[in-house]
Amino acid sequence: MCALAAEPGKGRTAPSEAQRLVDSATELEVVRLTSAEHTALMTSPSLRSISRKQGFFLYSSDRSGTMQAWRMDLKTGESRQLTDAEELDPESLALSPDERSFYYFDGKSLRHAFFNGLHSSELYRLDEDINRNGTYTLSDDGLFAAFGIETGGDSRLFLVNLVRRTTATVTAQHFGIFDPLFRPRHAQLLYRGENSIWLTDFTGRSNRQLKTAEGGELGPARWSPTGQSVFYLHYPGEHELNALREWMPDEKTDKLVSKTSQFVQFGINGDATVFVGASRNQGSPYVLLLLRVTRRELTLCEHRASEPAEVKPVFSPDSQRIFFQSDHEGKPAIYRIRVEKFVEETDG
Numbered sequence: 511m512c513a514l515a516a517e518p519g520k521g522r523t524a525p526s527e528a529q530r531l532v533d534s535a536t537e538l539e540v541v542r543l544t545s546a547e548h549t550a551l552m553t554s555p556s557l558r559s560i561s562r563k564q565g566f567f568l569y570s571s572d573r574s575g576t577m578q579a580w581r582m583d584l585k586t587g588e589s590r591q592l593t594d595a596e597e598l599d600p601e602s603l604a605l606s607p608d609e610r611s612f613y614y615f616d617g618k619s620l621r622h623a624f625f626n627g628l629h630s631s632e633l634y635r636l637d638e639d640i641n642r643n644g645t646y647t648l649s650d651d652g653l654f655a656a657f658g659i660e661t662g663g664d665s666r667l668f669l670v671n672l673v674r675r676t677t678a679t680v681t682a683q684h685f686g687i688f689d690p691l692f693r694p695r696h697a698q699l700l701y702r703g704e705n706s707i708w709l710t711d712f713t714g715r716s717n718r719q720l721k722t723a724e725g726g727e728l729g730p731a732r733w734s735p736t737g738q739s740v741f742y743l744h745y746p747g748e749h750e751l752n753a754l755r756e757w758m759p760d761e762k763t764d765k766l767v768s769k770t771s772q773f774v775q776f777g778i779n780g781d782a783t784v785f786v787g788a789s790r791n792q793g794s795p796y797v798l799l800l801l802r803v804t805r806r807e808l809t810l811c812e813h814r815a816s817e818p819a820e821v822k823p824v825f826s827p828d829s830q831r832i833f834f835q836s837d838h839e840g841k842p843a844i845y846r847i848r849v850e851k852f853v854e855e856t857d858g
Contacts, residue, residue, distance in 0.1 A: 519594045520628050524573060524580070526587025533811035535796065540811050540847045543582065546840035548573045552833065554645040555777060555822050556691055556732070557604035562827045568592075568612060569844055570600035579603050579614055581625065592628060601645045607652045615646070620655060620670065634670050634677065647699075649692045656680070656699055658687030667701055669712060681714040689730075693759075694737030707731055707742065709759060720757050722764055726750075730775055734782045741782075743773055754785060754800065768805040771798055774819045779829040780856025786832050788813055788821035797823055797834055799852055810847055814838035829856040 527545040532538075544550035550571045553559045559568040564584055571580050571589070577600060579592040597617035604613045611624045618638070623630035636642060636659065643658035643665065655670045665687040667680040681687075683703060690701040697712050703719070705728055710717040722728060722742065729743030729752065740757045751769040754776065758764075770776075771794065773787035785800040795818065799808040813821045815836040823834040830850040835842050 520578070520591045522574070522591045524589045524591075528587040535812045536809055538811055538847060540845050542839070543587070543844045543846055544569070544571065545573075546837075546843045549577070549841045550835070550844050551577075551600040551842055552822050552824075552835050552844060553603040554601040555730070555775070555824050556645065556647055556689070557602070559603055559605060560824070560826050560833065561605065561609050564826055564828070564831070567833070568603045568605060570598060570603060579612070592623065592625075593630070599645075604648050607650065613648060613655070615642070618642070620646075622672070633672055633675060643686055644688045647690045647692050650694055654692070656690045656692065658690060658701065660686070667699065667710070667714075669699075678712075679714070680712060681710055681717050691731070691733055694733055694735065696737055698759075700731065700733065700740060702728075702731070707740070707757075720759075720764075721762070722757060723753070723755055729773075732776070732778055734778065735780060736782075739782075741767065741776070741778060741785075743770075743776060752790075754787075767802060768800055770800060771796070771807055773798075773800075775821055775823060776800075777824040777832070779825045779853055780827065781829075784825075784829070784853050786810075786823040786825060788815070788818050788823050788834065790818040797821065797832065797847070799849065808852060810849065811845075812838075825853075827856075829853050 529542045531540045533540050566581050566583050570577055577598050580589045581592055582589045595616040599615040602615040613622055618636035619632050620634045621630045622633050641660045646655055646657035648655050659666050659668050664682050664684055666682045667687050669678045669680050685704040688702040690699050699710055701708050707720045723744045726746040731740055731742035744753045744755050752772050753769050754767040756767050771789045772791040774790040776785050776787040783802050787798050789796050795814045797810045797813050813836045815821050821834050823832055832847050835844050
């Protein structure tokens with residue numbers, strides 16, 4: 511069991527729970543960073559939680575009795591409680607661009623807190639009769655947040671200016687709006703509809719549906735690090751392999767990157783040359799690398815998660831480590847595996 515410091519609430523510390531394991535399928539070393547005796551969850555893959563120099567990362571845990579935000583020192587393994595939230599959304603933790611603070615949703619309240627002193631303030635609060643759809647997104651400069659909301663008659667893509675604390679509706683639709691993503695280096699937003707992907711500017715005047723692969727269903731989407739393209743998973747149907755595809759907004763073209771071993775979640779390295787995926791194949795529940803140039807896969811380890819879509823594999827900023835979560839040893843825990851033998855280092 512985890513031994514907590516005596517002081518209650520945020521600021522308390524927990525010792526390292528790290529345990530080195532050898533994967534039974536590949537014999538590669540995997541480190542379980544958190545105990546499987548309590549729940550530990552990664553944030554949304556679209557939000558940044560790992561520091562550029564890998565000194566620490568953000569995650570959520572209920573080790574204190576309620577789900578709270580924690581910061582783990584990746585050298586010592588020690589964790590520090592960051593919040594005393596009443597209704598923390600574990601998928602909402604996000605590092606600020608300067609890594610001195612972080613953002614999160616506590617119920618209907620979007621909050622901003624500094625690591626030094628752990629003081630938090632409310633940036634925006636949803637009205638009681640309005641619900642947020644899924645996760646939210648932060649712009650690379652930390653000036654804006656965006657998320658989908660349900661207003662009763664329709665759904666809206668909501669933009670919040672975090673500096674001025676003003677709000678605007680970007681677009682309204684008669685279907686649910688989910689999973690918005692700011693386009694890197696552009697004043698544009700990607701968002702999900704009913705089995706569709708849309709792109710709009712901040713005014714909503716340039717709002718269009720992307721012409722993605724026909725048939726089947728669309729999985730998660732991610733911008734490339736440069737914002738030049740959108741990568742997304744396509745599930746063509748039973749007895750067919752899930753495919754990773756790339757849509758180029760400027761050229762308005764869609765192409766196959768590679769078929770996969772049934773990826774249901776994926777991450778992108780720092781230069782979009784390597785992808786990491788979580789397979790939903792029951793016979794091969796693996797975390798795998800996919801090399802773009804050769805379209806070859808490399809098995810890293812088993813995840814054996816009860817819900818493969820919740821594995822959420824992501825690269826560290828320098829592309830040398832992969833973080834993911836799984837509940838195969840008990841409650842959801844967070845794992846890390848080194849991949850510097852297979853992936854070149856990138857600029858974090």
